Amino acid sequence: MxxxxxxxxxxxxxxxxxxxxxxxxxxxxxxxxxxxxxxxxxxxxxxxxxxxxxxxxxxxxxxxxxxxxxxxxxxxxxxxxxxxxxxxxxxxxxxxxxxxxxxxxxxxxxxxxxxxxxxxxxxxxxxxxxxxxxxxxxxxxxxxxxxxxxxxxxxxxxxxxxxxxxxxxxxxxxxxxxxxxxxxxxxxxxxxxxxxxxxxxxxxxxxxxxxxxxFTVGEQEIGPVLDSVFARSKQKIVVASFSSHVHRVQQVLDAAAKYGRKVAFVGRSMVRNMGIAAEMGYLEVPPNTLVDVKKIDDLPDDKMVLMCTGSQGEPMAALSRIANRDHRVSVGPGDVVILASSLIPGNENSVFRVVNGLMALGAEVVHKGNAKVHTxxxxxxxxxxxxxxxxxxxxxxxxxxxxxxxxxxxxxxxxxxxxxxxxxxxxxxxxxxxxxxxxxxxxxxPNGYVYVDGSSVGEISEADLKDRRILGDEGFISIFAVVNSETGALIAGPEIHARGVAEDDQVFEKIRPDIVKALEQAVADQSNRRDTHQLQQVMRRVVGRYVSQRLRRKPIIIPVVVEA
Structure with a gap:
């Protein structure tokens, strides 16, 4: 090659x-x-x-x-x-x-x-x-x-x-x-x-x-497996799939109609795409099968099928929210959740986190690993x-x-x-x-990733993501001090506050004298008396060395020096 x-x-x-x-x-x-x-x-x-x-x-x-x-x-x-x-x-x-x-x-x-x-x-x-x-x-x-x-x-x-x-x-x-x-x-x-x-x-x-x-297994082989799951299920069925997988949704609709169940689409993209597919004739909806998700409370569990998004463990998708008890739909013992999709490489942890959450609630989870519910x-x-x-x-x-x-x-x-x-x-x-x-x-x-983060497009850099990972893994420490603008003498502080660090703020009292001593040595040099940036770096180094050696952590450290 x-x-x-x-x-x-x-x-x-x-x-x-x-x-x-x-x-x-x-x-x-x-x-x-x-x-x-x-x-x-x-x-x-x-x-x-x-x-x-x-x-x-x-x-x-x-x-x-x-x-x-x-x-x-x-x-x-x-x-x-x-x-x-x-x-x-x-x-x-x-x-x-x-x-x-x-x-x-x-x-x-x-x-x-x-x-x-x-x-x-x-x-x-x-x-x-x-x-x-x-x-x-x-x-x-x-x-x-x-x-x-x-x-x-x-x-x-x-x-x-x-x-x-x-x-x-x-x-x-x-x-x-x-x-x-x-x-x-x-x-x-x-x-x-x-x-x-x-x-x-x-x-x-x-x-x-x-x-x-x-050869890849044909779609027709999935239908009988879904049929068997529907046949033995006595309570609510939740099926998660891609919002554009028209073939899989068709098989779910057919199985639901066969066993006298109603189907509600959950998730904005699922509702939108299946509405388009049905209107254009790509999806054949059996008569009296579809219901609005708002009406599911009026249905008994054994007559209900929910077709939702989130088969890849997306945090804000319907299935993840159901697993986190953050959705109007709930699952419990006796309910069956079917993940009718393959794992996209890189999503394994997210998907199994959702699977574990659903099983912890008592639901049975059927996925490609234990049944042929997707090809x-x-x-x-x-x-x-x-x-x-x-x-x-x-x-x-x-x-x-x-x-x-x-x-x-x-x-x-x-x-x-x-x-x-x-x-x-x-x-x-x-x-x-x-x-x-x-x-x-x-x-x-040159070809890099362009990140969409809320309403911003391309503004998040790899450095920003590194900071987010550090914040998530190591925590955050802020140090605040006030110095005299004329003499450079320390007026107030240093105050130290930590977030996401296991130790209490009191543990940093041990390092306060060292910070004061380092600041005094720095301002002793007249050329640096008003250089607040250098004073901030002095505080960062002292605290960083202490946290690394004593606490074995590398948090983000934000020093602030204000002249008064």
């Missing part, structure tokens, strides 16, 4: 004429934040624009966006944004990009556009959209895009083949090869084969399940082998996955005969040029 992942590269050279440049801004190294920028003869085409959800090491962060810096002064060059499907990790960052230029065309399937339009409405953005479907070809600037049906865990997913004078790039988006999907819409391998016959110069393939041997939406190794043999690409660039997934996908490509030097192992920010049927990494651009 070309380009070792950890290798540091220089800035890319100026793009040559009639060369296609591919720059991933997200999705290579993480499961999320998917975004790829294609450039040809001065114009740009963006494929997907998603978010990544934060981990425990990013406290207070709501979302993580791709880094749009490379686009900031080239917004007029963007021909379109092509969205492969409606999951948050592929569309969630669109509102933040359209804030910069609201009239960039959005291209996607009917359901995908409906989901993003509803999201943009909350951001008060009215987009320009173009709905496409499989078999359709559209041209955006110099990019000819052919859309191909693929099967995924959400209806209406599309792959896109982008052709320019430099060649053809086939981007799968997220896909699998379920041969008996619930909606009857299979991955169009005939189109893949036809494109392969014409010549695919770069095949960008979903890597999420590249380490999983064989992945991504192709496993056997399916990827089929695709490589069908397409026979000249070059391969694994996308969508952690480093281990990308490497595993690259090895599968090599096993089918793709030369190792034609397997491009790239990461976010790497710049790949496609010219004369050969793709190679030519450089790297």
């Amino acid at each position: 070309s380009t070792p992942y950890a290798q540091r590269l220089n800035q890319p050279p100026k793009l040559r004429k009639d060369t296609m440049r591919i720059t991933p801004l997200g999705g290579l190294g993480d499961v999320g934040r998917n975004m790829t920028v294609l450039e040809y003869n001065g114009r740009l085409l963006i494929v997907d624009c998603g978010v990544l959800f934060p981990e425990d090491s990013q406290p207070g962060v709501d979302l993580i966006l791709p880094d749009f810096d490379m686009l900031a002064d080239r917004l007029d060059d963007i021909a379109a944004i092509v969205l492969t499907h409606g999951h948050e990790d592929h569309i969630g960052a669109v509102p933040y990009l359209l804030r910069m230029k609201p009239d960039i065309p959005l291209v996607g399937s009917q359901l995908t556009l409906a989901f993003i339009e509803a999201k943009l409405k909350e951001h008060r953005i009215t987009p320009y959209t173009l709905a496409v479907k499989e078999g359709q070809t559209e041209t955006f600037g110099p990019f000819e895009c052919e859309f191909v049906a693929v099967n995924h865990s959400i209806p209406d997913a599309l792959a896109v083949a982008v052709t320019t004078g430099a060649g053809t790039v086939l981007h799968t988006g997220d896909f699998k090869m379920d041969q008996l999907p619930l909606d009857g819409r299979i991955t169009d391998l005939r189109a893949f084969a036809r494109l392969g016959e014409k010549g695919v110069d770069l095949f960008m393939t979903d890597s999420t399940n590249a380490e999983v041997p064989g 992945s939406g991504h192709a496993s190794a056997g399916e990827l082998l089929y695709c490589y043999n069908i397409v026979r690409p000249k070059n391969v660039m694994p996308i969508h996955g952690e480093v281990r997934h990308l490497i595993a996908n690259g090895k599968i490509a090599e096993a089918t005969g793709v030369p190792p030097e034609r397997v491009v192992l790239a990461k976010d920010g790497h710049v790949v040029d496609l010219k004369d049927g050969k793709a190679k990494v030519v450089g790297e651009i």
